[in-house]
Every structure is written in C-alpha cells, then in structure tokens.
Amino acid sequence: MDIHFIINPIAGKNQSIRKISLLIDRLNTEYPDAFIHFTESKGEGGKIAESLKGDLVKLIICGGDGTINEVVNGLGPYSSPIIDIFPIGSGNDLSRELNINNNIEELIKRIQDDEYRSIDLGEIVLTDDENRSIRQIFCSSCGIGFDALAAHFSNKNTKLKGFLLYLSSAFSALRNYSNSRLSGHIDGRSIRLDSMMVSIGNGKTSGGGFKLLPFAQVDDGKLDLSIINYLNRLKILFYLPIAIFGKHTKMKIVNYSKFESCSIQLDPGNYIHTDGEVISMNGIKVEIRVLKNALKIKV
Known part of the structure; x- marks a missing residue:
C-alpha cells in the first residue's frame, strides 16, 4: 500500500519546522519510497487529497485541525484512504480526542500497522x-x-x-x-x-x-x-x-x-x-x- 504524507510547513504558527525536519530524516530511512507533499498555499492540501480519494493508500496529515479539515474536505466522506495524523498545529483537538501525539517513533510504528477505526x-x-x-x-x-x-x-x-x-x-x-x-x-x-x-x-x-x-x-x-x-x-x-x-x-x-x-x-x-x-x-x-x-x- 502506498504511503503519502501531506505536510503543512507553517502549521503551529511556524513553530514546527524542526519537528518536520526530524520527521523527514526518519522517513528517508524507514520509508524512502513514501510520497511527500508539502503544501505551499491555502487549499493545496485539499487538492492533493482529492487526487487520492479513490485510492487505497495510507495518508498521513502533518498539521493542525485546519490542515486536517482541508484534507478531509478534499477526500470527501467515505473515501478510500486510511488517515493518520501527525499533530503539529496550534490546537490539535482531533488528535487530542483520538489520543494521538507527535512522537515520531510512535508514528513510524502506526504506519507499519494496518489496523484502523471508522469515525463520524x-x-x-x-x-x-x-x-x-x-x-x-x-x-x-x-x-x-x-x-x-x-x-x-x-x-x-x-x-x-x-x-x-x-x-x-x-x-x-x-x-x-x-x-x-x-x-x-x-x-x-x-x-x-x-x-x-x-x-x-x-x-x-x-x-x-x-x-x-x-x-x-x-x-x-x-x-x-x-x-x-x-x-x-x-x-x-x-x-x-x-x-x-x-x-x-x-x-x-x-x-x-x-x-x-x-x-x-x-x-x-x-x-x-x-x-x-x-x-x-x-x-x-x-x-x-x-x-x-x-x-x-x-x-
């Protein structure tokens, strides 16, 4: 199953740059074939997601609640990709609800696992x-x-x-x-x-x-x-x-x-x-x- 990352480099009021850099270093080692998409403007995450909505892929959203919202609106409901979150935003309310943190090693382990749940x-x-x-x-x-x-x-x-x-x-x-x-x-x-x-x-x-x-x-x-x-x-x-x-x-x-x-x-x-x-x-x-x-x- 292909792995895609959508990364908002200015998430968290530009305070997550080092965290993103560390993540990229680990991905180059663990998942060198992963597709990494950096958003450069508002709405771009949704456009990238829309192009993937019919594909059974693992899609990791690196950003905050706003980035997640943008990507999910691009996918639409009941789409094929399996979502994961690497929370680096200002609020991170959805990741808090799901008990997901921004520990890189835990993310690497989750990517290896195929289990998922469906939420409303x-x-x-x-x-x-x-x-x-x-x-x-x-x-x-x-x-x-x-x-x-x-x-x-x-x-x-x-x-x-x-x-x-x-x-x-x-x-x-x-x-x-x-x-x-x-x-x-x-x-x-x-x-x-x-x-x-x-x-x-x-x-x-x-x-x-x-x-x-x-x-x-x-x-x-x-x-x-x-x-x-x-x-x-x-x-x-x-x-x-x-x-x-x-x-x-x-x-x-x-x-x-x-x-x-x-x-x-x-x-x-x-x-x-x-x-x-x-x-x-x-x-x-x-x-x-x-x-x-x-x-x-x-x-």
Missing part, C-alpha cells in the same frame, strides 16, 4: 446574508457566534498556541461579539431562543483544549450540541472559566443534547467556524447532519 464526521450547509451557499465537512467541531468569533481572532494571532491562544482570542471576542436569535428544528424538536454561542461536534474540545462538548464521542453516530443562552459581558466572564473545563452543561443557561440533523436560522447573521477555520462572518441559516463512520483513521 459532521457536514454543514450554510447560507449567508448574500444568499451564497457553502457546504463543508468538519472532523471535530463547528461553532456559531462567540466561539467562531474567537476563532477569527485566533487565526490572526501569529505568536500563541493552544490553550493560551484561545484564551487570548476569547477576550478579544468579548469586546466584539453579538447574540443571535435562533429558530429551527433539532431532530424534529423546535427551538427558539437568544444565544451567544452554539457549539457542535463529535470531539470534546475545541480551541486547543476548551471542553465545550464534554460528552461527545467520535463514533456514537451522533453530534453533540451545546447552546449557551444570551449573556452580557460580565456574565460571560463568570461562566467562561466554567465552560472551559466542561462544567457548564447542567446550568440553566445551557441547552445540551445529542442529535443527527438540525436546521437553524440566525437573526442577525453571525460568525461560523469549522475545526477552527472561519467559513462565514454572516451566516443566516445552517443545516447540519452527522455522517456516520465516514472516515477511516489509524488507531
């Missing part, structure tokens, strides 16, 4: 205020409102990584966020409320370790949903540390559930992210569903 993915179709439609797959998380605005500021920060990056971005979002009135259906149940943040996904954490969906599982055939009701800035300062550690789900201001499909209108439109990458700054409608057992990934 999420799919979102959003409409923005100019009636444009965007369809996107997400591997770990999708956020609407405050969470997505924090992701917007996170992507602008060129220095911090992980938990500190999201914390800094959350305080930036605090000065600029707006609530939205939500209306729609979740697995047939009607909803109508004012919300400052909606978190959706099959991974427990987003933003580099914020435990917004503490009961999520990657293979239960469901997506988890946390809706935090309208809060003013002072209350956000009080509740945010609680949400960071996943202790918010039983509070009256939180609606937490699992679902398979939903359709939600936003008024006014708001920021939306998938796996930490902002895909709209003014989404007014989203339709989201789970794609069960849609990605083959190394264990």
Whole structure:
C-alpha cells in the first residue's frame, strides 16, 4: 500500500519546522519510497487529497485541525484512504480526542500497522446574508457566534498556541461579539431562543483544549450540541472559566443534547467556524447532519 504524507510547513504558527525536519530524516530511512507533499498555499492540501480519494493508500496529515479539515474536505466522506495524523498545529483537538501525539517513533510504528477505526464526521450547509451557499465537512467541531468569533481572532494571532491562544482570542471576542436569535428544528424538536454561542461536534474540545462538548464521542453516530443562552459581558466572564473545563452543561443557561440533523436560522447573521477555520462572518441559516463512520483513521 502506498504511503503519502501531506505536510503543512507553517502549521503551529511556524513553530514546527524542526519537528518536520526530524520527521523527514526518519522517513528517508524507514520509508524512502513514501510520497511527500508539502503544501505551499491555502487549499493545496485539499487538492492533493482529492487526487487520492479513490485510492487505497495510507495518508498521513502533518498539521493542525485546519490542515486536517482541508484534507478531509478534499477526500470527501467515505473515501478510500486510511488517515493518520501527525499533530503539529496550534490546537490539535482531533488528535487530542483520538489520543494521538507527535512522537515520531510512535508514528513510524502506526504506519507499519494496518489496523484502523471508522469515525463520524459532521457536514454543514450554510447560507449567508448574500444568499451564497457553502457546504463543508468538519472532523471535530463547528461553532456559531462567540466561539467562531474567537476563532477569527485566533487565526490572526501569529505568536500563541493552544490553550493560551484561545484564551487570548476569547477576550478579544468579548469586546466584539453579538447574540443571535435562533429558530429551527433539532431532530424534529423546535427551538427558539437568544444565544451567544452554539457549539457542535463529535470531539470534546475545541480551541486547543476548551471542553465545550464534554460528552461527545467520535463514533456514537451522533453530534453533540451545546447552546449557551444570551449573556452580557460580565456574565460571560463568570461562566467562561466554567465552560472551559466542561462544567457548564447542567446550568440553566445551557441547552445540551445529542442529535443527527438540525436546521437553524440566525437573526442577525453571525460568525461560523469549522475545526477552527472561519467559513462565514454572516451566516443566516445552517443545516447540519452527522455522517456516520465516514472516515477511516489509524488507531
């Protein structure tokens, strides 16, 4: 089985160059016939993946959640390649969920093994205020409102990584966020409320370790949903540390559930992210569903 690597050389805010160099040295020894693809621009990882989606190959993604998202969208759901991850990004939430680290020797051993598991993915179709439609797959998380605005500021920060990056971005979002009135259906149940943040996904954490969906599982055939009701800035300062550690789900201001499909209108439109990458700054409608057992990934 052919082995392909898609490597994002600027993953982790350009702080992973030495790790990549060490990896390449080991690959030249252990897998000299492996195909190594370096991405040079946004979207290139998806194009490389698209060319491989019908091939039964081992595909190792070297990057963060954004790189993984790009590659998986290039592959599409239920594609042939078996995925592995070498996490060198800023947040690495999917690898954290799967208990995968960036130890080179462990990666070498995993490549030798043919075992894999299938995990769920999420799919979102959003409409923005100019009636444009965007369809996107997400591997770990999708956020609407405050969470997505924090992701917007996170992507602008060129220095911090992980938990500190999201914390800094959350305080930036605090000065600029707006609530939205939500209306729609979740697995047939009607909803109508004012919300400052909606978190959706099959991974427990987003933003580099914020435990917004503490009961999520990657293979239960469901997506988890946390809706935090309208809060003013002072209350956000009080509740945010609680949400960071996943202790918010039983509070009256939180609606937490699992679902398979939903359709939600936003008024006014708001920021939306998938796996930490902002895909709209003014989404007014989203339709989201789970794609069960849609990605083959190394264990």
